[in-house]
Ligand SMILES: Nc1nc2c(ncn2[C@@H]2O[C@H](COP(=O)(O)OP(=O)(O)OP(=O)(O)O)[C@@H](O)[C@H]2O)c(=O)[nH]1
C-alpha cells in the first residue's frame with residue numbers, strides 16, 4: 005500500500021464549478037511532459053505528481069491563488085494533450101483534458117488558457133498554440149525550462165513571440181521560486197488587460213526556430229542535454245544491451261528492496277517485541293496487557309516493521325520515473341507486450357502497479373486503446389504491490405530463515421516475476437476471450453533524460469512512509485483490535501467461558517481447550533478448514549486470509565495478533581519464529597515449507613484489496629468487472645496454491 | 659468503461675484501403691518508401707499518411723504530418739517500434755504497423771539535431 009492506496013477518490017471528471025461564481029479559472033494546458041504540474045506546484049504550493057514521462061497527470065487538480073492585485077483565481081492542472089481537434093476517447097488522459105476545456109469554455113465563467121510550452125521544443129508547442137488561438141479564449145504562453153535553455157546558451161525571444169502570436173508570453177523555470185511572481189503578474193495582465201492585437205498568420209515551425217535566440221555573451225554551446233540523451237539511448241535502447249540492462253535493473257530494484265530493508269525491519273521488529281515484554285512486565289498479565297501486546301503491538305506493530313521496504317521501493321520507482329527511463333522501458337517491452345495483447349503504453353501503469361494498484365488503475369488512462377486499457381486494469385491486481393511485501397518477508401523469514409539472505413532475496417525477486425508472468429498470461433487469455441479485438445498502435449513520446457531532483461524524491465519517500473504509518477495507525481490498528489476481540493470472545497455455544505485470557509496459555513498440545521481455540525474467529529477459521537486443508541492452511545491462516553480480504557497487510561497483522569495471544573507468556577519472539585514453531589492440535593508442526601510456498605502463491609495472485617476493487621469499479625464504471633477480478637483472482641489463487649503445494653510435495657519437500 | 663461504450667476509436671481501421679497506392683502522385687513510387695522501411699540515420703519527408711483523419715490529425719500535431727521531416731533514430735528488434743525524431747524537436751516511439759501507413763520521401767542522411775534545443 006503505497007502512496008495513493010487510500011488516496012482521496014477524485015471524480016473522473018470534475019466540472020468547472022459554477023458555485024465559485026466569477027472567479028477566473030486559469031487552465032494549465034499543454035503537451036504531455038511540458039511541465040504543467042511542475043508549474044502548478046510552483047504557483048500553488050501544492051504537490052501534484054510530477055514525472056519525466058508523458059501522461060503522469062490523469063485527472064484534474066484545482067487550487068485557489070491570490071494574484072498580486074488581490075484578485076482570487078482558480079488554477080487547474082490538466083492532463084497533457086497534443087491536439088485539440090483530433091477526436092479522442094473521453095476516458096483517456098487527453099480526453100479528460102479536452103472535455104474539461106470544453107466545459108470551461110461553455111460555463112460562461114472567465115477563463116484564461118495558460119499554455120505551458122517546453123522551451124526546448126518550441127515548434128512542437130506552438131502547433132498546439134495555433135489550435136488554441138483559434139478558440140479565441142484569452143491566452144497566455146508560459147514557456148518553461150528556461151534554466152535548461154540557459155544552460156545551452158539560449159534564450160526565448162519573448163517579445164518576438166508575443167508580437168507574432170498576439171498573446172502574452174512569459175519565460176520561466178519552474179525550478180526557481182521567483183517564477184511564481186513572474187507568472188502571477190502575467191496571469192493578472194492577461195485577465196485584466198485587453199488582449200494584444202490579433203496577429204498575421206504565422207507558422208509554428210519557423211516561428212519556433214526564430215524565437216530561440218543565442219544568449220548574449222554566451223556562445224551557443226553544443227546541445228549537451230540532447231547529446232547526453234542520444235548517448236544514453238545508444239546504450240539503453242541497444243538491441244542486446246538494452247534488454248539486459250532492463251532485466252538487471254528490475255531485478256536489482258526488487259532485490260534491493262529486500263536486502264536493504266531486511267536489517268531495518270529486524271530492528272523495528274525487535275523493538276516492538278521488547279516494548280511488548282516491557283509492557284507486560286509493567287502492567288502485569290491480563291486482559292489489558294493482552295490487548296496492548298497482542299492486539300496493538302502484535303497486529304499493527306508487526307505490520308509497521310515493514311515500512312523500510314515500502315520506502316526503498318518508492319524511491320526506486322520514483323528514480324525510474326524522474327530520469328525518463330520509463331519511456332525507454334516501454335520502447336523495449338512494446339513488442340513483447342504486443343504479443344500478449346498489450347502495448348508499450350501499458351508498461352507505465354503495470355510498473356506503477358508494483359507500488360500500489362489503485363493509482364496504477366487511474367494511470368491506465370494513458371492507454372489509447374479501450375480494450376487494451378480494460379485488459380490492463382483487469383490484470384493490474386496481479387502485479388506485486390507493496391502491500392504484499394510484509395507477507396512475503398514474513399513467510400520468507402519463517403520458512404527460509406535458515407537460508408542465506410541472498411537466497412531469500414532471490415525468492416523474493418522470483419515472487420515479483422511470478423506476479424508479472426501471471427499478469428501477462430492473464431492478459432494473453434483475456435485478449436482472446438473477454439477483451440478480444442484489434443489494438444490501436446503505439447505512439448509514445450520519449451522525453452530527454454533528466455537528473456532527478458533530490459528534494460522531490462525525498463518528499464515522495466517521506467510521504468510514502470507517512471501514509472503507511474497512518475494506514476497502520478488507523479485501518480490496520482482498528483482491524484487488529486476487532487480481531488483481537490473476535491479471538492478473545494468465545495463463540496456462542498462453545499464451552500463455558502474460561503477465565504479471560506489471563507493465565508499462561510502455552511502452545512503445549514496437552515491443553516487443547518485454550519480459550520483462543522473456542523473464540524468466534526477460530527470457529528470461523530475452522531469452518532473453512534475443509535476447503536483450505538489441501539493447501540496446508542489451518543484455521544489460523546484462514547483467519548488471516550479472511551482478515552486480508554480487506555487489505556493484504558492484515559495477514560501479517562492477524563497472524564501477529566493470533567500468535568501474540570497464543571504465546572502471551574513467551575519471550576518476545578519475532579513472528580516468523582513463532583510461525584515456524586507453531587504446533588497443530590496434534591502437537592506436530594502446524595506448517596511446512598510446502599504450506600509457506602502455497603501461501604506465497606496464493607498471495608501472488610489473489611486480489612485481496614477492497615480499495616483496488618473499488619478503483620476498478622470506478623474506472624470501468626461497472627460492478628461486473630470488479631466482481632470479475634475478485635472472482636478470477638481468488639479462483640486462480642486457489643488453484644495455483646494447490647498446484648504449488650502438490651508440486652512441492654512431489655519434489656520431496658517436507 | 660464497458661468495452662462497447664467506447665465508440666469511435668474502437669472501429670478505427672489500421673489503414674485506409676490502399677489509398678496511397680491508388681492516388682496519382684507527382685512523386686514516382688521509386689522515390690517514396692514507407693516510414694517502416696527507412697534506415698536508421700536517414701531523414702524522410704512525409705508525403706502521405708494513409709490513416710483515418712483523426713489519427714492523422716493527431717500525428718500531425720506531434721510533427722508527423724504531410725510535409726514534416728522525420729529522422730529515424732533506431733528500430734527496435736523483432737519488429738518492435740521505431741524511434742524517431744521530428745523536426746519540431748520531439749522524439750517518439752511509433753509502432754511499426756503504423757509506420758507502414760506513412761509514406762516518406764527519403765532525403766539525405768543525418769541532418770543532425772535539427773530543431774532540438
Ligand atoms: N529543468 C527544468 N525541468 C522542468 C521544468 N518544468 C518541468 N520540468 C521537468 O519536466 C518533467 C515533466 O514535468 P511535469 O510537470 O510532470 O509535466 P506535465 O506537463 O505535468 O506532464 P504530464 O502530466 O505527463 O502531462 C519533470 O521531469 C520535471 O521535473 C523546468 O522549468 N525546468
Ligand SMILES: [Mg+2]
Nearest residue numbers: 040041060061
Ligand atoms: Mg502533469
